[in-house]
Amino acid sequence: MPPIKVKSAEVATSPKRQHKADARVAAAPHAAAKPRAQTRIQREKQDVILEAALDVFSMHGFRGATIDQIAEVAGMSKPNLLYYFPRKEEIHRRLMSALLETWLAPLRAMNADGDPFPEIRSYIRRKLEMARDYPRESRLFANEMLQGAPRIIEMIEVDLKNLVDEKAKVLLGWMDQGKLARTDPYHLIFSIWATTQHYADFDVQVRAVLGPGRGGEGRFEDAARYLEGLFLHGLTPRGIGKGA
Amino acid sequence: MPPIKVKSAEVATSPKRQHKADARVAAAPHAAAKPRAQTRIQREKQDVILEAALDVFSMHGFRGATIDQIAEVAGMSKPNLLYYFPRKEEIHRRLMSALLETWLAPLRAMNADGDPFPEIRSYIRRKLEMARDYPRESRLFANEMLQGAPRIIEMIEVDLKNLVDEKAKVLLGWMDQGKLARTDPYHLIFSIWATTQHYADFDVQVRAVLGPGRGGEGRFEDAARYLEGLFLHGLTPRGIGKGA
DNA sequence: CAGAATTTTGACCAGTTGGAAAAATGTTAG
DNA sequence: CTAACATTTTTCCAACTGGTCAAAATTCTG
DSSP states (O other): OOOOSOOTTOOSSOSSOOOOSHHHHSOOSSOSSOOOOOOHHHHHHHHHHHHHHHHHHHHHHHHHOOHHHHHHHHTSOHHHHHHHOSSHHHHHHHHHHHHHHHHHHHHHTOOTTSOHHHHHHHHHHHHHHHHHHOHHHHHHHHHHHHTTOTTTHHHIIIIIHHHHHHHHHHHHHHHHTTSSOOOOHHHHHHHHHHHHHHHHHTHHHHHHHHHHHHSSTTHHHHHHHHHHHHHHHTTOOOOSSOOO | OOOOOOOHHHHTOOOOOOSHHHHHHHHSTTOSSOOOOOOHHHHHHHHHHHHHHHHHHHHHHHHHOOHHHHHHHHTSOHHHHHHHOSSHHHHHHHHHHHHHHHHHHHHHTOOTTSOHHHHHHHHHHHHHHHHHHOHHHHHHHHHHHHTTOTTTHHHIIIIIHHHHHHHHHHHHHHHHTTSSOOOOHHHHHHHHHHHHHHHHHTHHHHHHHHHHHHSSTHHHHHHHHHHHHHHHHTTOOOSSOOOO
């Protein structure tokens, strides 16, 4: 844990009078002075900025994204943007921490008391919906991974790992009960992540390969149907008279 | 998993002569049709540069990568590098076109005259080996996809689409013969891409989640075993002890 | 409405970026 | 050996980068 940058608003008594807003904007653990609630404008502008930043970071990664570009998409000047988020890293950090919560929710929802197939099927559906409805978030995450996850490695190693360990046990439990094929629970989870996120991260490719005919909105329905069949029975043909 | 060994530098090596030096020669007064073959140094340095560029581009994407950084990794000065590749784009283009060839080879190798399961199984293995042995190439590709594939969209829409269309027909043929579960051949191919490339593109995550114990080299073996089971039978339990 | 606080702007800065030019240094064929 | 070519280094540049700052404009609040 290197003594990295200065955390915003960590010291109550700033020696120099900062006209920056970060002292009240950032979530301080226990600000000594008066935190002074956020104004309406602060909330709105921060949302606009984060929205724009999501666009840019998810396409170009952290280094490839520029503050100017984010500011332009957000419809404001660079110094104005920097008034709300004094550092580029800060914007990215906010996006990432918000993302991780949303991202893990579907796996968290997998219920040990349920039956494996409804649970897994529902998990796949949820992940697929997220790929459809939040493709930028998926790409933001993918971009971070491709770079070696420098800014979220800790959360991956702790929070994510713990969650997956827990759910792997659930899966193993189902396998012990003979309700689920005995296989590697970790790689099972990986395969669900991979197959669903693919439709967000490689969207261009999916569209291009499916062509104008089948590359429309229906592709997510098709994907859901296919994946259900794959995870349920694999590719082995089963008698005639297929069930609906 | 049988190891396949090819020097990674060779992946990006394709015969092309169009750089500054040659341009000068071609622009000379007596420029007939004498492109003047590449020298030993040219070949070597270009390989070194492409190798370094693969490192940098695959981590940071096109915009996030800098010529300075590539030059540093390649162990030469920036102007020296620019002597061999006069533009940043040129390096990237060379990497991408070389990559696409290698990338599609495994799918090309899927033989219509074979039986579906050995063919598919072998395709999965090959793709998994590529994820293991050429993770940077995989990430380079993923990075380009995340950005909307601006520099290779044509190749995707033409070459890749044609290849997939062709192989989709092969899969449909197998399904008609009852040798393969009737399902969507396009999404079938997507799922193989997704599950295998995941181990290169999300390597950090895979390692972190598996932990120090199972995150070692063995993870590719485990993945191969798991994926085989998944694509063959899905997750439905078979055999003894099926009681609920 | 006045005064205080907040928000926005424009000018600016030092470091980095992709790249050009040319001089200096190798290498090699005749 | 030497001229012709190939390679490398040095110097330079304009545009862009993340970020600062003070002043101006605007929005609260009593």
